[in-house]
Amino acid sequence: MKKIVFILCCLLSFGTIAQDLQISHLRCEYRLNPLGVQTNTPNLSWQIQSSQRNILQNAYQILVADSPEALVKNQGNVWDSGKILSDNSIQVKYQGKPLLATKTYFWKVKIWDNQQHITAWSKAHFWQMGLLSKADWKGANWIAYEKLADTLANPLPTDGKKDKVQGNNILPIFRKSFAVAKTVKKATMFIAGLGHFEMSLNGKKVGDHFLDAGWTKYDKQAQYLTFDLTKQIQKGENVVGVMLGNGFYYIPPVKERYRKLKVTFGYPKMICRLALEYSDGSKSTILSDNSWKMSPSPITFSSIYGGENYNANLEQKGWDTPTFNDQSWKLAKIVDGDIELVAQMQDPIKVFDNFSAKSIKKLTSGNWVYDLGQNASGIIQLKVKGKMGDTVRVIPAELLKEDGSGNQKASGSPYYFEYILKGDGIETWQPRFSYYGFRYLEVKGATPQGEENPQNKATLLDLKGLHIRNAAETAGDFSSSNELFNKTKDLIDWGIKSNMVSVFTDCPHREKLGWLEELHLVGSSVRYNYQTQNLFKKGIQDMKHSQTAEGLIPEIAPEYVKFEWGGDMFRDSPEWGSSGIIVPWYLYEWYGEKRELEESYPMMKRYVDYLITKGKNHILSQGLGDWYDLGPKPPGVSQLTPMGVTGTAIFYYDLTIMEKIANILGKTEDAKQFKSLSIEVKNAFNKTFFNPVTKQYATGSQTANAMAVYMKLVEPEYKEAVIENLIQEIKGRNNSLTAGDIGYRYVLRVLEDAGRSDVIFDMNNRSDVPGYGYQLARGATALTESWQALPTVSNNHFMLGHLMEWFYAGVLGIKQPENSQAFKQIEINPQVVGDLTFAKGYYDSPFGKIQSEWKKSANTFELKVSIPANTSAKIYLPSKANTSIKELITNKNIKQQGFENGKSIVEIGSGNYHFIVEN
16 A cells, blocks of 8 residues: 555644744843843844744834833833844844943833734843943952962962962851841842852842852953842841852862862952942942951861861851841951953752652661762752761762772762751751762761661761752753663763753862863753753853963863873863864854854964964874773773874864854955865875775774764765765674764764664663663663773763764754754654654754654654744655655645655644654
8 A cells, every 4th residue: 555644733732822923931141031141232032922833023123121111111212123124033132222230121022923913012021231340340349358378379280280288268257237228129239259159138048059159260250140139128237148168269278188179269259249229219339348247157168179067066146137246257358359250141050859868778887878869969968966066977979889888989089078066956957169979978977867876976867969050941851662762861961960060060079170072062962951051151251261372272161270191182182172163153053142153253263273283284183082982991092093083073173163154254264264274184184094995084983984974074975985884883893882972972973864873773772882771781870981880980971971962853853954043944853763662852942842752653653743933844754755745634834845865855834733654
């Protein structure tokens, strides 16, 4: 029987849908009603909701006002764009009157569509400006408990070199009392605390953040936070309290605690401006200065690498309330601080999941080990009862030793949390300024409630692990009929979110450093899952501030240590530094972020100029190569792929991207130079590494052949043969992988693009060879640093998380064509391979949610899709060349585009569709 494709267009496939054309998801600089906007020309975006199909925006109008009342009257007294004929609904640049520091602006939008409809005005949204210049701080001073001598500062220590141990630092608390006599209309706090701060108002913590503010290259830039305190300010006396921690700003040089780095920018300090607006139109300002009072805090030790100690006997009850007597406190010291202050626009870090013990075991040492069941970035929360002076030490660990105790050998030792009881009943505590990656908690000095306690130790009433991560919104989800793939998705996700903080770190314990290759290699996997636009933009700023005078973008940013072990291999790898070029480009592709291309162009160009100086006949052989590939030796520097292959391939890729960017920015002469140089690099690469007889690159490794294809270094007549050699290399190893940190993403991309997701399936639907299933079989609950889940390295990394991208782009088929930005044009091309019988998921794109759900049986294949308004899509359906297409409801809006690689292609507009292919 001839195969027939039935196309069923179901308006209600995904539940109740709004019947009217509406505007939603208004965002300013990617954020909902943001505070502290730092730019004079913020970008505005919105999404369009409609129950109808084929909805496209034809025009829009934006109103921006300086008061809600003006906006209600449809008075755009700051900016009225008028009716703009455009389909653009993302990254619309504000073009109104000059924006003023600290001021709040209110905005709304309406649109006209392609079916003669016009929306009502959207709901009103707002943004509040930050402090745009040094003058906007109104003379606020940096204040501190003590000043570190300039001779002891070391903002970029060299790895391995000795330093002078100076002893511990005092972690201060500050308080400022002020009176409010009038009704407050608006109260906004702008505050920076280095390394981190926690703020309270009248005895209550402000917000729910952890480790404010984001860490940066502190000798160049620091971030401040903006808080709306309007509802918390009271008439009469008020008190602002601030507690400071070290973070990466100062790492205490204590021999008894783990210390990966020796970075020292200075002792903790803070600066703030509280702007008060009253109902009568008057204003006042509270600034940080030497009128603030200060005292040591109960935190007696805090290190981002060593842990945190807290002595509850040093607490001063009510220290941040109006009734406290601070006569014995010192006046704050004014210290210098001539660095750029910028608003934190990436999401804050917050506490998310909390884990209770799955099991509790007693060791022969008398300590107790809690197994939380999940390896994650986090802190502890303990509830304890005991005598004054009882000391509870909690040692977090990813793994256990043979005797059942915590094993920190591969994650940084010694690290622990320590709490000294005050002895007045039930006491609850959690750290404020340090975190670690762990699954197990070893407890010393306390006995779990209900257990025998002959030594009368403190009684541990409860102990939890609190997972902390960047609070980026969820962007997508994936599930399938293959349970191993579902578990792999969770495995990678825990690796991602455990390393998603103020930067994308390599691991949440031993290093916590921003190794840059992960930004571009695992970036797509991250973006399918989380709305991390601003976190990637923050990473770009870190690269700009870490770039050297010679143009080198080092392998880590912020660069807190100058790695010289092994020469410059841990500082100068093109596969890492090229994030300075690739990440801005990917932001443009994924979100239409043209402004970042403009602002990052000088950095990019300087890096290309630097790489030119490092080439030998255009071949770049420095660095780490295909890091952690699977070879005969323990993992590390590339084993199977010769040095020069990956670095030169990335260099060529950089040049092709730079040509595109230069053309977009109107820099035509630069574009010509990049193109000319790319041709020279391509010729040198092929001359050096390609064997025209065997159709192999270099050693014929998976990485070498895949990168040559992906970067388009292969001449067209050889491409098919090189891909076939890649496939045969994989099959010759019984479908097992060898590519490492750099190469594996390109192996997956090349196979998927070639329609060979069956090979990807065979490589990853197994647990008997190193890979994701292998890690799961060995008990991993987060993605490990090595394919082999070795206990000698980190067991919570995300550098190998490339398969997540395939789950979305390959299995669900959600992607965009090469000439599209922000998924304006969409492709749904699911790869139905292996034993998969269904898959479903979504990606929330800048234009709205893209959904793909398919299932197959012996006789049918069904695909449900949802395409957001103001976009269009091509759908790829499995069929034969002579298959006729029959549409059950209406054929008005369905077009058959063609036939390709065993699939029929249909074009659709926005809406919900249900395609059925029957035998």
